[in-house]
Amino acid sequence: MKQKTGILYGLGVGPGDPELITLKAARILNSADVVYAAASSKNTYSLAVSIARPHIPDLTAVKMLSFPMTSDPQVKKEAWHANALTLIEELEQKKIVAFMTLGDSMTYSTYGYLLKHVRKLAPHIPIISVPGITSYQASAACLNSPLVEGEEALLIVSGVSGGDILRKFAVIPDNLVFMKAYRNIADITVALEEIGLLGNSVAVKNCGLPDQQVITDITTLQSSPPNYWTLVLAKQKKIDVPEES
């Protein structure tokens, strides 16, 4: 059967280290007709493009989709809708469209919303999602510290609303990841102290990038607020950070 539309690929390009992209994402970037990146912040856009650049032929268009940094759900929804229509217009012209996100396409990603809107507005368009390495996986690898082992559990939360998300859980698993721990680091620190995990917490900034930083005493972040890319790993067991990092 002849393809009547293009294909939408949702690619995770990994957390920053340009080598942590998969062969699959690299191949799709190489063969796409047009590549889109989310510009939720200027840095996000530049970092995704710099990871992807070696795999994108010179003549391929690289375009930006703007997502407003707002908490207003109506404004957000309208932006997803408009962005989905932009992609659909390309896809109806039988183009292969690659939309790329930092980290994994399925983990706290703008792509998830875009996917839903495209599927709703144009259910006939084929969509293929490609996973990517997350920042928490890369951080655990940098620390040579397993994320989760044996019969343990791993809880992954967003720090956008501070430490309250942790306070909801009566039982805290063996391993914990706080993504986006930048804005509310003070309250996250308090929440970790409340459950006795403060001493077993490590923050990783800009993991896999030249200015990567490992902070073993996360209370120091309260006086110098970390950036967007900071995450906190915490364990019931002590995290054994090697000397050389």
Added chain:
Amino acid sequence: MKQKTGILYGLGVGPGDPELITLKAARILNSADVVYAAASSKNTYSLAVSIARPHIPDLTAVKMLSFPMTSDPQVKKEAWHANALTLIEELEQKKIVAFMTLGDSMTYSTYGYLLKHVRKLAPHIPIISVPGITSYQASAACLNSPLVEGEEALLIVSGVSGGDILRKFAVIPDNLVFMKAYRNIADITVALEEIGLLGNSVAVKNCGLPDQQVITDITTLQSSPPNYWTLVLAKQKKIDVPEES
């Protein structure tokens, strides 16, 4: 400073699809002096080797480390110790050693134990861990279903001890992954029913492999027990499995 020993690389080679390996893991496989894989089961070994094979030069030795399938902690510990000594012997000869595991090197991986033993027995040897795509990330991508969004949380557990790990948590997060859901699928199904998530659960078998299977009614697995590679994704929200999968 001249390197006095080799380097141990712990590589995650992804969940099965040979394209879901990172450029970094592929490069290291290409330049290693010797490549090891865990033979926790015959299938594990063969799958890891088949993913890695295109990246390993013909003359590079590919060797197997045996890990006994036992619950006896003493037998296990002795096996880790013996395997660590095998690697250290190669490393002391200044060889670049790559130890590969399926999925991610830091997520329920044999590598985590090996890493600790090597570090303890030979702390002077440099160790570099390289993350890989997990089976749960690949499964979510296959389903075009986000793992975790916005201010949601994601809990990842091992199904090795059945549903009890879920019963420990008074509050169940928005999103749940049961890895290794093969042996105790009956009890896992019961635990998911207890918390009202049975209808929002999907099992994925052999994700990314030619015989991949998506099971939307996981109660059917009780009569035909799934294999080692099965995992269950569950959500508080309904998982919208597309028709085409």
